Amino acid sequence: MTAFPGAVSTRPALATARVETPFGTARVAATSVGICCLAFEEEETRFVAELSRRYPGGRVVAGAVSPLERATVHVRGTGFQLAVWRALLEIPPGRTLSYGEVAARAGYPRAIRAVGTAVGANPVSLIVPCHRVTRASGDAGGYRWGTRLKREILASEGVLFG
Numbered sequence: 778m779t780a781f782p783g784a785v786s787t788r789p790a791l792a793t794a795r796v797e798t799p800f801g802t803a804r805v806a807a808t809s810v811g812i813c814c815l816a817f818e819e820e821e822t823r824f825v826a827e828l829s830r831r832y833p834g835g836r837v838v839a840g841a842v843s844p845l846e847r848a849t850v851h852v853r854g855t856g857f858q859l860a861v862w863r864a865l866l867e868i869p870p871g872r873t874l875s876y877g878e879v880a881a882r883a884g885y886p887r888a889i890r891a892v893g894t895a896v897g898a899n900p901v902s903l904i905v906p907c908h909r910v911t912r913a914s915g916d917a918g919g920y921r922w923g924t925r926l927k928r929e930i931l932a933s934e935g936v937l938f939g
Contacts (some may be wrong), residue, residue: 789807793824795886798903800930811849815901817922821938833902860884861895868909871935875913895922903930 789808796803804824806814819826824838831853854862864882868874874882880892899907902910902921908930912918918936920927929939 788836789832791828791832791835792838793828795821799933800903800926800929803903806837808835809852810903811851812853812866812904813853817902818863818928850904852902852905854895854898855884857883857888857891858895858898861892865896865899865905865907865909868904868906873895873909873911873931873936876910876918877913879910909934909936918924 781869790809791806792816792857793804793806801817802819804814804816804818804821805812806824806828810876814824814828816827818827819828828837852859852862852938860883861879864879867882876896877886879896880886880889883892885892885930896907897911897919899905902908908920910918915938917924917928917931927929931938
C-alpha cells in the first residue's frame, strides 16, 4: 500500500461506502488518488461533516467507485502529522509503542503531547494503525471510538491488557 501520495483537486469527488469490518460498521471515503477517511462512525451526517471539514469544497459522489477498490491512502495533514502517521505505519501488527516512542521515531522526541494530538487526528483508522499507540505505563490509553474498540482491535492482533 502506498501512503500519502500527492495532491488532487481542491474540490475532489469523494466516493463513500459503509462497510462491515470485524470490529463493526465503518464508513470509508476515497478521492481519485486513494482512501482519505476510514471511521467507525454510524451516523452518515457526522461522517459527511468530517469529510467537509477535511476537504472543504469536496463533493460526495453517490454511486461512485467503491473506496475499497483504492490501493493507496490519500490524507492531508501538516508536515508534523504526516511524520507521525508515517511512524505509525512502521508499527507491526501485534506490537505497540508508547507516545514517546512514536515521537522519537517521527523525529520529534520531546513532542509527546503533540504526537498524541496527531495520533488522534489520523483520518484513516486501522489503515494507519493509531490503535497501536499506548501509554508509557502500558495502559491501552484512549481511542477516538472508545477504549473497548481499541482493546478489541489490539486483541485481534494478539495484544492483551490486564
